[in-house]
Amino acid sequence: MGMKKLIFGVLFCSVFFAKGQFSNEVYHDGFLVNTDSDTIRGLIKYDLEANIVQLVRNNVVKTYSSHKVFYFEIFDKILDNYRQFYSIPYKVNYNYEIPIIFEVLYEGRISLLAREAIVQEAVSNSSAYWGGNFMQNKVSYSFYFLDKEGNIDFYNGKRNDLLKLLPKHTGELKSFIKDNRLEHDEIRDLIRIIAYYNTLET
Numbered sequence: 001m002g003m004k005k006l007i008f009g010v011l012f013c014s015v016f017f018a019k020g021q022f023s024n025e026v027y028h029d030g031f032l033v034n035t036d037s038d039t040i041r042g043l044i045k046y047d048l049e050a051n052i053v054q055l056v057r058n059n060v061v062k063t064y065s066s067h068k069v070f071y072f073e074i075f076d077k078i079l080d081n082y083r084q085f086y087s088i089p090y091k092v093n094y095n096y097e098i099p100i101i102f103e104v105l106y107e108g109r110i111s112l113l114a115r116e117a118i119v120q121e122a123v124s125n126s127s128a129y130w131g132g133n134f135m136q137n138k139v140s141y142s143f144y145f146l147d148k149e150g151n152i153d154f155y156n157g158k159r160n161d162l163l164k165l166l167p168k169h170t171g172e173l174k175s176f177i178k179d180n181r182l183e184h185d186e187i188r189d190l191i192r193i194i195a196y197y198n199t200l201e202t
Contacts, residue, residue: 021078022118022137023078023079024048024116025045026045026077026078027044027045027056028043028044028045028074028075028077029044029074029075030042030043030072030074031044031072031073032053032064032071032072033069034064034068034069034070035067035068035069035070040057041057042055042056042057043055043056044056044072044074046085048103049117051099052064052065052066053069053101066087066101067087069087069099070087071084071085072084072085073085085104086101086102087100087102088100088102088152090102101115102114102146102152103115106191108194108195108198109148109198109201110146110166110198111145111147112144112145112190112191113145113146113152114141115144116139116142117142118137118138118139118140119137119138119139119140121136121137141187142154143155145165145166157185158184158185159184162184162193166193168200168201169197169200173196173197176193176196177193180192
């Protein structure tokens with residue numbers, strides 16, 4: 001796909017962002033490549049749940065569905081980092097697939113993709129005057145593995161599913177995860193796991 005190999009060096013996980021802003025709520029500098037191979041620069045706002053991208057250029061807002069987007073890249077002003085996204089055909093049921101926007105977290109023989117959604121989570125209130133819980137929005141990520149043949153598998157974040165999707169070199173992979181105290185559902189740790197697994201496959 002011509003994707004650049006990318007390993008994020010930032011703390012990029014399910015957190016509450018400063019000032020209550022999430023990355024998908026604001027416009028970012030970037031560019032978009034549409035399915036006609038046109039490269040368009042401007043301010044970009046994305047919505048992965050709706051699979052759309054809005055681009056502002058010359059004070060005009062244009063909306064692109066995942067059917068019209070090939071690739072886009074932004075400099076995320078919230079996370080202070082570059083991020084890359086592709087629209088890739090994904091099988092939503094047994095015999096039907098549609099283009100879905102995925103973020104590319106790492107590229108290799110096995111690539112790590114992600115999609116994000118805003119969810120509500122109960123947060124404990126430890127105040128001496130106000131007890132109980134309250135609801136707060138946070139970013140939640142779902143992960144996918146992409147192989148060289150273009151097959152995309154959903155990863156549920158569980159250890160058994162990880163070993164099922166990465167079936168070779170099980171002993172080495174288990175030792176690497178244990179020795180480095182890596183979590184199976186944290187972005188930074190998953191990137192390290194996939195990068196290591198790819199070295200075993202070369």
